[in-house]
Amino acid sequence: MTNDRGYLGVTPPISTAESNEREKEVTLTLMEELRRQGTFESDEEARTRELVLGRVSALVKKFVQKVGIARGLSEASATAAGGKIFTFGSYRLGVHGPGSDIDTLLVVPKHVSRDDFFEIFEPMLREFDGATEVAGVPEAYVPIITANISGIPIDFLMARLALSSIPEDLSLQDDNLLRNIDERCVRSLGGSRVANEILRLVPNVQVFRDSLRCIKLWAQQRAIYSNVNGFFGGVAWAMVVARICQLYPNAIAGAIVSRFFIILYQWSWPQPVLLKQIEEGPLQVKVWNPKLYPADRSHRMPIITPTYPAMCATHNVTASTQMITTEEFKRGADIVDKVIVGTAQWSELFQKHDFFHKYRYYLQIIASTGDADLQIKWSGTVESRIRQLVMKLEYVDSLILAHPFIKGFEQVCYCLSEEEIRAVAQGEISETISKRKKEDIEGKEGAGPVHTTTFYVGLAIEPKQPGATGPRRLDISYPTTEFTKLVKMWEKFDETTMGIVVRNIKSSLLPDNVFDPGERQPKSAVKRSKGAKSSNTSPDMPSSKRARTSNDPSPKDAPVKTNDNGTLPPIALTPVVETAGAFAPKESSGIKSPQLPFGENVAVATGAQ
Structure with missing residues (x-):
């Protein structure tokens, strides 16, 4: 485990002393x-994980055999081709906790293609006893299938080796296994190889x-x-x-x-x-x-x-x-x-963390569809692009930083009309809608569920300079417009079934679902000055929700755009308009000397x- 100099790593240890x-x-x-804090799983859950992985291992061999027979191999040859699973991530490192997912790699022989992974293995997973929430994302940087089996979340990757069969004693640490395989397979193998090497080092x-x-x-x-x-x-x-x-x-x-x-x-x-x-x-x-x-x-x-x-x-x-x-x-x-x-x-x-108490203004990114399986893919696509939005926001004048929250908040609302569907997709969820249940809309024409996943980015704004007078404007229309263009470039995007809305929201208006039960909602850091107007300038919001800004072209009669074809609404852009003193950040984010x-x-x- 040590190098020829007698220690692990690229430099000598700082100290070899025993702990006092x-x-x-x-x-x-x-x-x-x-x-x-409950970071250790129970013995019962540990046994369940082992049983699930054993069943998955058998399923993988069945998958490889099924593909082999379809490729013209004899039943004996198809069975001998094997197929093996390796774990990586927190489970492989031995630091997983209750409810943690298991990162699992399928290693298959050369006659099994990546298309087979999504066209054959994914349907097999859907029919697998105890499997739910199966969703494949073939276009991901590392193509993946997610599933929940007997209550255990599992992420599946696949690597196709240039071998006619996969031996049971296969070790992935041999670099020569990377010969003659595509880059996606190399990336898929990386997780297991890195985990093994970390434990060795x-x-x-x-x-x-x-x-x-x-x-x-x-x-x-x-x-x-x-x-x-x-x-x-x-x-x-x-x-x-x-x-x-x-x-x-x-x-x-x-x-x-x-x-x-x-x-x-x-x-x-x-x-x-x-x-x-x-x-x-x-x-x-x-x-x-x-x-x-x-x-x-x-x-x-x-x-x-x-x-x-x-x-x-x-x-x-x-x-x-x-x-x-x-x-x-x-x-x-x-x-x-x-x-x-x-x-x-x-x-x-x-x-x-104090994320939802830390800033006065947030960006709210809402991805919506009417189908649970589609929502998993669509929301994942949107989430994967939020980093690009953050990078664009960093170039906005007066913005100190754009702080993305690490997860989205999922919600299902049962709507009775197109108007309700449109409102929910834009983050306007009334108490009546939030309390409605699935059985309340069954059999009613025009009714249906709306699945939303909402992401948040906190905006830390530069304090107003001493002596400055009048309102300032923080224009984020370009970053948000470019972001929505980017997510709509997804090859499977369909504007008739998928919605994407980006808008700003004050901390005092954050929804209850971002807080833990009993957690007090944040209050505005600065009271709105008399006569100040709402910063919500979305052309897609109902007129009762829309406030006018100094840049509105028509003070009296500007029309409100709506989506009348019954589909989920397109993007709603809301540049933040600041009144005097309203954007002073709650906390300084400067980095002090070490x-x-x-x-x-x-x-x-x-x-x-």
Whole structure:
């Protein structure tokens, strides 16, 4: 496990000292807190996962056999072709919790195509006993099928190897398996290969798992766990924890977690995180090389995977999400410093985020359809493009940052008319509609369900300069227009069945479903000045909801555009119009100079890699 210099990683450890008594004490309290937070699954759920994976393994072999017979193989040859599943992600790393999904890779022989994966395996999954919510996304960067089997969420990827059969003892760590396969298969194999390599490169697997379980909970609670939205994903968090374990090979979990926050906060980005030195692989294809790194400066917080082909696990990080993540590292460093000296509890580290209390204005992105299965694909497509919206918003004058929330909020409303359908798709859900049940609309003409997934982006606005007078205007029409054009470019987009609406909303008007039960709704930071008008300028909103701005062409008779063909409405754009003093952010988002609570030598810590 060590290199020829006697240590793991690309640089020597910062310290090889054993953890002291205080670090042992805080490790015990940390594990107690993790158990109190419910991060460990029950024995019953663990057994269910094992049973489900066993059944899935048998299904994969049946799938490969079925395709083989269809390709003209004999029954014996088709059966001998095998087919094998590998897990990766949190389940493979041993840090999954109750309700976590299982990332599963199907490895199949060369006679099975990717089309077979979606045209044959997906229908087989739909008919599989206990399977629900089956949805394939073949056009994804890494093509995927999601499903829920016996209450266990599973994500399926597929990799087709250039082999006539898949042996039961197959190891994916052999780089030569990547020969003569397409890029999508290489990407699909990457998850399992990286997880295996991470476990190989840490000095103590149990310490790594305990530490990573803590960091995952913290990142989820603080709403910074989402690769698709520009934060660190599961692989990135695992790699940085593994790197801290390499730097302190004899430390236990409490010590690893405390040093994690200290080092990550003052890390000299874009210096990359590397678990091992990456060289050119046996395929002689140019991969990431530290000497070539200056050409890749677009990566703001680079974390490079340790297997061939090396990739940046954090290429989605934007200027805004980097600022937010760094602030959370600072907060974490302050808290763990207090935990070590006994003036704070671990529970403070895991306090819930304040996203829906933090900003005065938010963008609300609503994806809607009338079909549950279609909604999964459509909302996923919209979510995957939100990072592009954030990047465009970052260029807007007076906008300090655009803060995307890490998940969408799903809702099903049962509507009796086209007018209600249109209103729901635009986020206007009355109490009557919200309480209506499915049986209330059955058999009624023109009635139907509307499935919506709503995403949010918090807007931190630059404070008004001293002495400035009059209202200011924050024009976000270009970023929002470009975003909706982008999502509508999806090859399966159908304006008659899919809706996309982008509008701004004040914090005081956020819907109840973004808050936990009993959580107090946010209040406006600044009262609206007398005579100030609503900033909702959507041409698709009902006239009773639409307010006029100084740029409206006709003060009295401007028509309200509506969609009269019975379809879900097209985009509603709402540039934010600001009245004097209304956009002062609630909290400063400036990043302060690094502070090292433990008095670590800055040069040593920043030079760790």
